Amino acid sequence: MNTxxxxxxxRFAPSPTGRLHVGNARAALLNWLFAxxxxxxxxxxxxxxxRERSTEAFARDIEEDLRWLGxxxxxxxxxxxxxxxxxxARDRLVAAGRLYPCYETPEELEFRRKRLLARxxxxxxxxxxxxxxxxxRARLEAEGRKPHWRFLLESGDVRWNDLVRGPQHIDESSQSxxxxxxxxxxxxxxxxxxxxxxxxxxxxxxxGEDHVTNTGAQIQLFRALGAEPPAFAHxxxxxxxxxxxxxxxxxxxxxADLRAQxxxxxxxxxxxxxxxxxxxxEPVDSLQTLVDSVDLGRxxxxxxxxxxxxxxxxxxxxxxxxxxxxxKPRLDPAAAALGEAFWLAIRGNxxxxxxxxxxxxxxxxxxxxxxxDPAFLEQAAALLPPEPWTGATWKAWTSALSASTGRKGRxxxxxxxxxxxxxxxxxxxxxxxxxxxRTRTAARLRGETA
Ligand code: GLU
Numbered sequence: 001m002n003t004x005x006x007x008x009x010x011r012f013a014p015s016p017t018g019r020l021h022v023g024n025a026r027a028a029l030l031n032w033l034f035a036x037x038x039x040x041x042x043x044x045x046x047x048x049x050x051r052e053r054s055t056e057a058f059a060r061d062i063e064e065d066l067r068w069l070g071x072x073x074x075x076x077x078x079x080x081x082x083x084x085x086x087x088x089a090r091d092r093l094v095a096a097g098r099l100y101p102c103y104e105t106p107e108e109l110e111f112r113r114k115r116l117l118a119r120x121x122x123x124x125x126x127x128x129x130x131x132x133x134x135x136x137r138a139r140l141e142a143e144g145r146k147p148h149w150r151f152l153l154e155s156g157d158v159r160w161n162d163l164v165r166g167p168q169h170i171d172e173s174s175q176s177x178x179x180x181x182x183x184x185x186x187x188x189x190x191x192x193x194x195x196x197x198x199x200x201x202x203x204x205x206x207x208g209e210d211h212v213t214n215t216g217a218q219i220q221l222f223r224a225l226g227a228e229p230p231a232f233a234h235x236x237x238x239x240x241x242x243x244x245x246x247x248x249x250x251x252x253x254x255x256a257d258l259r260a261q262x263x264x265x266x267x268x269x270x271x272x273x274x275x276x277x278x279x280x281x282e283p284v285d286s287l288q289t290l291v292d293s294v295d296l297g298r299x300x301x302x303x304x305x306x307x308x309x310x311x312x313x314x315x316x317x318x319x320x321x322x323x324x325x326x327x328k329p330r331l332d333p334a335a336a337a338l339g340e341a342f343w344l345a346i347r348g349n350x351x352x353x354x355x356x357x358x359x360x361x362x363x364x365x366x367x368x369x370x371x372x373d374p375a376f377l378e379q380a381a382a383l384l385p386p387e388p389w390t391g392a393t394w395k396a397w398t399s400a401l402s403a404s405t406g407r408k409g410r411x412x413x414x415x416x417x418x419x420x421x422x423x424x425x426x427x428x429x430x431x432x433x434x435x436x437x438r439t440r441t442a443a444r445l446r447g448e449t450a
Pocket of ligand 1: 012206
């Protein structure tokens with residue numbers, strides 16, 4: 001376990017420009033588990049500075065997906081409400097000489113990049129804009145050019161001890177000064193994220209590995225704005241079972257799709273929490289079990305393989321272990337009305353909670369029996385014990401039937417199962433029989449719909 005001095009404050013910061021998929025859900029989950037484990041708080045931050053691509057509908061969907069997973073947030077923040085803070089940080093950086101206007105067009109930048117590459121040099125921005133005089137800038141602006149703004153990196157190594165990747169360093173001399181503000185005045189993600197992390201007292205930034213390259217510049221930004229950087233933990237990307245990137249398939253791995261397929265939220269969490277660790281992936285009966293065992297230090301550095309088949313299997317096993325109290329609010333009302341005995345009888349035979357409804361007519365009718373051997377079933381009906389029926393009734397009845405007919409095994413049981421359930425397989429008959437009851441059982445043995 002990592003020792004955490006002050007109570008941690010973490011954030012999950014999706015952009016509401018699409019639905020959450022298993023990749024983002026993993027970052028959300030690990031942040032939430034980490035906060036709960038250490039008694040800290042979990043902030044949902046909607047990174048909606050991109051007003052064209054962000055939508056209210058996606059923001060609502062994200063909230064719904066997180067609620068479905070059971071990841072409740074302690075605080076909700078939206079970047080679109082915080083532009084005044086970003087502008088203040090911008091002014092502060094400009095005053096300190098760390099943010100400077102640049103006038104190159106994308107074509108000019110591309111041309112310079114290619115020229116450097118052709119000479120075998122790294123394509124780092126040459127800071128030509130720093131050499132512009134006031135007169136140069138005035139002329140460029142008179143030509144109608146609008147500046148974009150770059151953050152002046154300090155040269156040298158930036159180091160941090162990544163809670164997943166271990167000691168890291170990025171040589172900022174080999175990086176281009178990052179653009180923080182576009183020519184149209186809009187902010188890229190880098191600055192608002194740091195301003196918010198400072199404002200909300202974020203202690204740990206837990207996010208995907210695709211942000212490792214931003215981290216050096218962000219650490220310098222924290223310092224330029226007078227703050228100590230938080231701790232960082234970068235989670236390796238998810239790949240498919242074949243080891244290839246999931247990015248193209250992520251669209252079909254949205255939480256909304258998984259939910260529509262009847263996948264259990266708890267199974268999604270159990271899998272994502274353990275993926276890429278050496279710990280076994282197994283069903284859990286609550287998120288608390290995952291809270292108790294979460295440890296960022298156990299997440300490996302290698303890409304974690306995500307297999308849908310594994311999720312499906314884990315989801316089924318999760319359903320098989322759900323208690324009646326946990327599942328009751330989600331059961332079809334007719335299935336819920338049949339109570340705990342019904343749920344315990346059938347849960348091992350369904351893949352999805354919704355499938356419980358398939359067994360309702362089998363227990364309470366009406367159901368058309370499948371009759372294979374009417375004479376044998378007539379004998380069986382004659383031996384039906386009187387009610388009340390219990391879990392022991394099936395054994396007593398079929399033992400008596402075996403003694404009187406000489407039948408055993410499949411020849412004894414199969415015609416009974418077919419008559420009473422019309423199916424080839426299913427739950428233990430010992431558990432179903434008392435639920436079906438004597439009247440319906442007798443009728444079905446006679447071939448009547450009951
Ligand atoms: N909005 C960013 C993203 O979705 C947040 C990254 C971060 O956690 O810093 O990638």
